[in-house]
Amino acid sequence: MNAVELVGVSKVFLGKNKREFRAVHQVSLQIPEGEFFSLLGPSGCGKTTILRMIAGFELPTTGEVYIQGEQMRDRPPFHRPVNTVFQNYALFPHLTVAENVAFGLEMENLPRQQIRTRVGDALALVRLNGLEDRRPRQLSGGQQQRVALARAIVKQPQVLLFDEPLGALDLKLRKEMQLELKHMQQQLGITFIYVTHDQEEALTMSDQIAVLQEGKVLQVGTPTEIYEQPNCRFVADFIGESNFLVGRVIEQDSGGVVVLVDETLPISIPCSETFPVGKVVTLVIRPEKATIHPAHYLDQPCLAGIVTEVVYLGTDTRFVIRLTPQSTIVVRRQNIYRSNLDCFAIGESVQIQMASDSIQILGEGQLLPSQTFTASRRENR
Amino acid sequence: MITSSLEKNQKLDRWTRIIGQRLLELTAILSIIFLYLPIIILVIYSFNESRLNAVWRGFTLKWYQSLFEGVAGQADIATQQIWNALFNSLWVGGISTLAATVMGTLIGLAMERFRFQGKSALEALLFLPIIIPDITMGISLLIFFSLLFQLIQTLTGVRLVLGLPTVIIGHIAFNISYVAVIVRTRIAELDPTLEEAALDLGANEWRTFYRITLPLIVPGIISGALLAFTLSLDDFVITFFTAGVGATTLPVFIYGMIKLSVTPAINAISTLMLVASLVILVSSLALQRQKT
Numbered sequence A: 001m002n003a004v005e006l007v008g009v010s011k012v013f014l015g016k017n018k019r020e021f022r023a024v025h026q027v028s029l030q031i032p033e034g035e036f037f038s039l040l041g042p043s044g045c046g047k048t049t050i051l052r053m054i055a056g057f058e059l060p061t062t063g064e065v066y067i068q069g070e071q072m073r074d075r076p077p078f079h080r081p082v083n084t085v086f087q088n089y090a091l092f093p094h095l096t097v098a099e100n101v102a103f104g105l106e107m108e109n110l111p112r113q114q115i116r117t118r119v120g121d122a123l124a125l126v127r128l129n130g131l132e133d134r135r136p137r138q139l140s141g142g143q144q145q146r147v148a149l150a151r152a153i154v155k156q157p158q159v160l161l162f163d164e165p166l167g168a169l170d171l172k173l174r175k176e177m178q179l180e181l182k183h184m185q186q187q188l189g190i191t192f193i194y195v196t197h198d199q200e201e202a203l204t205m206s207d208q209i210a211v212l213q214e215g216k217v218l219q220v221g222t223p224t225e226i227y228e229q230p231n232c233r234f235v236a237d238f239i240g241e242s243n244f245l246v247g248r249v250i251e252q253d254s255g256g257v258v259v260l261v262d263e264t265l266p267i268s269i270p271c272s273e274t275f276p277v278g279k280v281v282t283l284v285i286r287p288e289k290a291t292i293h294p295a296h297y298l299d300q301p302c303l304a305g306i307v308t309e310v311v312y313l314g315t316d317t318r319f320v321i322r323l324t325p326q327s328t329i330v331v332r333r334q335n336i337y338r339s340n341l342d343c344f345a346i347g348e349s350v351q352i353q354m355a356s357d358s359i360q361i362l363g364e365g366q367l368l369p370s371q372t373f374t375a376s377r378r379e380n381r
Numbered sequence B: 001m002i003t004s005s006l007e008k009n010q011k012l013d014r015w016t017r018i019i020g021q022r023l024l025e026l027t028a029i030l031s032i033i034f035l036y037l038p039i040i041i042l043v044i045y046s047f048n049e050s051r052l053n054a055v056w057r058g059f060t061l062k063w064y065q066s067l068f069e070g071v072a073g074q075a076d077i078a079t080q081q082i083w084n085a086l087f088n089s090l091w092v093g094g095i096s097t098l099a100a101t102v103m104g105t106l107i108g109l110a111m112e113r114f115r116f117q118g119k120s121a122l123e124a125l126l127f128l129p130i131i132i133p134d135i136t137m138g139i140s141l142l143i144f145f146s147l148l149f150q151l152i153q154t155l156t157g158v159r160l161v162l163g164l165p166t167v168i169i170g171h172i173a174f175n176i177s178y179v180a181v182i183v184r185t186r187i188a189e190l191d192p193t194l195e196e197a198a199l200d201l202g203a204n205e206w207r208t209f210y211r212i213t214l215p216l217i218v219p220g221i222i223s224g225a226l227l228a229f230t231l232s233l234d235d236f237v238i239t240f241f242t243a244g245v246g247a248t249t250l251p252v253f254i255y256g257m258i259k260l261s262v263t264p265a266i267n268a269i270s271t272l273m274l275v276a277s278l279v280i281l282v283s284s285l286a287l288q289r290q291k292t
């Protein structure tokens, strides 16, 4: 059974002067039990709104939310088997740490003794013993974060919702908490629904990621699927770094296609999908999947270009290489040997080798005006 | 050429700045003197030996003493009346504050938390008692009460007259606004996710209010109540119109005394009221400033 299921959920806000604003549009998601599921997308894409509809703070304008198979439309937040860790933590300032954590259990009218043991256990789990009697404002950001976590976990919910819980922490603490959250999720076996705009965070923590843009789900998949086989340019661009080469299909057979980039550069790619000849497509090439060689190093046909930029980044070096007057490609090379750190200089001719099966073809794209212009001029000749 | 004129400009700027600053300081000091000099004089004369206010005859505490003899029942009739009036003032202040605080808090909550029809109209109406002149409010209350009493008399034959209850109603009427405005500011500063967090943790709306919202806005409520109490103690105009015979509060009584003869006991009691008002007002401000 799915822990949480959204069926065709949309949310329309009525703004000032009664203008409608569609924050979430026709979102359908199945989130299996025990999974670490991330909602990833840029600011304003509707992540928080989706989370709030699951928690019950907003009602979907259309569509339904199911938790453990039960429809949630008529259930107020305090009757839903989910708990939320808020972005700003939302700790009660007039209560101590222990009282904050105990609050949810008091609402269940549990016996006092049981509350005390469970609060102790939860605080131990987030390693906050000894701070029971402090007020939230006497804690550091990281400690507040842990209290918020303990306060939600102590309720032993089926599903925990997180709204950018690490957003306010510094980078190092953030990395630590990422690992800790992931461990905790595996240990407790609770379903985590995790909102973030940080693609790296989503990649490292999640079992599955849903990528959102302007209220719509673009792609749902494991981190590997999302990174290796992005299904559209937005996803490829938002997650990791990508090169995009736009071109026309000029040949197509059962084994693959040949794409002519900028009317001058043919690239042949094996693929199982069929693209009609003449269709404009986009090639997605990850910078680390291309290797750079001196000119004439390889005698097989491959891409050739001129180095226009070299940036040393420590673990690797980033080269920008001009392939055609219109297009460049970014290649990253790991700095394995000290001896050949600066073997490619700006202005140098180089060859680029790619495993052709690591190129992703997207059936979308637009030729730049200059490209169409060159194309038509050629035809005139 | 250019640099020298620039330097000149800078010098001029500096001088205008300094002069402007001094002028501002002077104005501030003068206004403070203007505001507080009469009060300071009042306080000083409450320690004056002379029966006449105009001349200083030396320091004494006898006017304060005479006030407190009133408690022991040995005072003259005038002091006895002062105590009666003070008691009336406290009674009116207490009851009207209590009622206005409860109602004002509820209105403040409703205004900040709910959307309803006619909200903006209510908002404007709520500010009205704060801005309309006391005299207008006093007269309108007087007319209202006399019409109401006439109606009651024709319907039931019972004859009602103005008195402390009408004063209390009048005070509630203007105090509600102040309390509502202060409570509302406090609620507006309250982070709404705190209430959501409580709902999320399984508290229904009532328990959320009782355990989270109320404790967090209590400083606002108390400060609204303190302000209401001071306003009620100090009010003259509205009380004057709604009091009728025998329902004399301290300000009304003092006003009446001035017309007959001014005993320095009035200075003493005014000073005491001033101190009490100050204490209440300062605590009210301190509570408003207190961060959640």
Ligand SMILES: Nc1ncnc2c1ncn2[C@@H]1O[C@H](COP(=O)(O)OP(=O)(O)OP(=O)(O)O)[C@@H](O)[C@H]1O
Residues within 6 Å of the ligand: A013, A014, A015, A021, A022, A023, A041, A042, A043, A044, A045, A046, A047, A048, A049, A050, A197
């Ligand atoms: N109560 C509301 N009334 C009107 N518009 C709203 C409301 N809540 C959210 N929106 C709008 O809906 C859109 C999505 O908001 P949401 O908070 O879900 O974004 P988000 O993905 O969480 O962004 P962020 O990463 O910045 O938190 C935004 O454009 C926002 O302005």
Ligand SMILES: [Mg+2]
Residues within 6 Å of the ligand: A047, A048, A049, A163
């Ligand atoms: Mg958000």
